[in-house]
Amino acid sequence: MEETEKERLDRQMVELLQGLRVAVTGVQVLFAFLLTVPFAAGFNKLDDLGLRLFFLSLVTAAIASICFIAPAAQHRVLFREGLKDELVRRSNRYGIWGAVALALSMSAACAVVIRAFWSHGLSIGLGGAVLVLCAWAWFVQPYLTLKRKGRV
Numbered sequence: 001m002e003e004t005e006k007e008r009l010d011r012q013m014v015e016l017l018q019g020l021r022v023a024v025t026g027v028q029v030l031f032a033f034l035l036t037v038p039f040a041a042g043f044n045k046l047d048d049l050g051l052r053l054f055f056l057s058l059v060t061a062a063i064a065s066i067c068f069i070a071p072a073a074q075h076r077v078l079f080r081e082g083l084k085d086e087l088v089r090r091s092n093r094y095g096i097w098g099a100v101a102l103a104l105s106m107s108a109a110c111a112v113v114i115r116a117f118w119s120h121g122l123s124i125g126l127g128g129a130v131l132v133l134c135a136w137a138w139f140v141q142p143y144l145t146l147k148r149k150g151r152v
Contacts, residue, residue, distance in 0.1 A: 003065045004054045006084075009084040009085055009088055009148070010084070011086060013014045013075065013087065013091070013121075015067060016071060016091050016092060016095065017072060019035075019095065020068050020071055020072070020091075020095055023064075023068050023095070023098060023099070024065070024068040024069060026102070027061060027064045027065050027098070027102050027105070028065060029057075030059075030061050030102075030106065030109065031061040031062060031064075031065055031105075034054070034057055034061055034064050034105075034109065035058070037054065038054075038082075042116070045116075046112070046115075046116075049115075049120070050112055051109045052114050053109075053111050053112045053115070053127070054108070054109075054112050056104065056105075056108040057104075057105045057108035057112060058100070058105075059111040060101040060104040060105035060108065061101070061102070061105040061109075062102040063096045063097075063098075064099075064101035064102040064105055065098075066098075067094045067095070067097045067098030067101060067146065068094070068095070068098040070091070070094045071090075071091035071094055072086070074083055074087060074090065074091070075087060075091075081084045084123065091121060099134075099138050099139075100135070102134075103117055103130075103131055103134035103135065103138065104131070106130055106134065107127045107128065107130040107131035107134065107152075108127060110126060110127045111126065111127025111128075113128065114126050144146070
């Protein structure tokens with residue numbers, strides 16, 4: 001039995017919100033942790049690059065939170081307005097931008113923490129490795145799958 005357009009959109013919205021629910025929990029934990037860091041002993045020992053990395057991590061965690069929460073908030077505002085197709089497309093874009101922001105936040109946070117214990121080069125290298133792994137797992141590999149299937 002084929003699903004109707006309404007059923008398809010309802011299913012896609014539920015799948016999107018379920019996927020975002022996983023991501024939002026992680027980003028909220030990271031964001032909460034980052035909000036406490038400036039009050040921790042030793043924060044004032046960060047050098048200029050460490051502070052910039054911390055700032056990048058904090059701001060991109062906030063952006064990721066906004067992007068991951070936006071679909072649920074907009075779903076509530078637009079409920080029963082007949083705009084589900086637009087909401088599904090928009091929510092998908094928010095999910096992608098949230099993932100980009102989360103990748104930046106995680107890699108910068110890793111670089112800051114590693115920087116506190118090891119060399120500056122190692123912190124940048126490992127922070128960069130986290131970013132590359134996120135890019136591969138979240139974006140490049142799915143893109144290559146779409147390309148291989150002739151959908152790009």
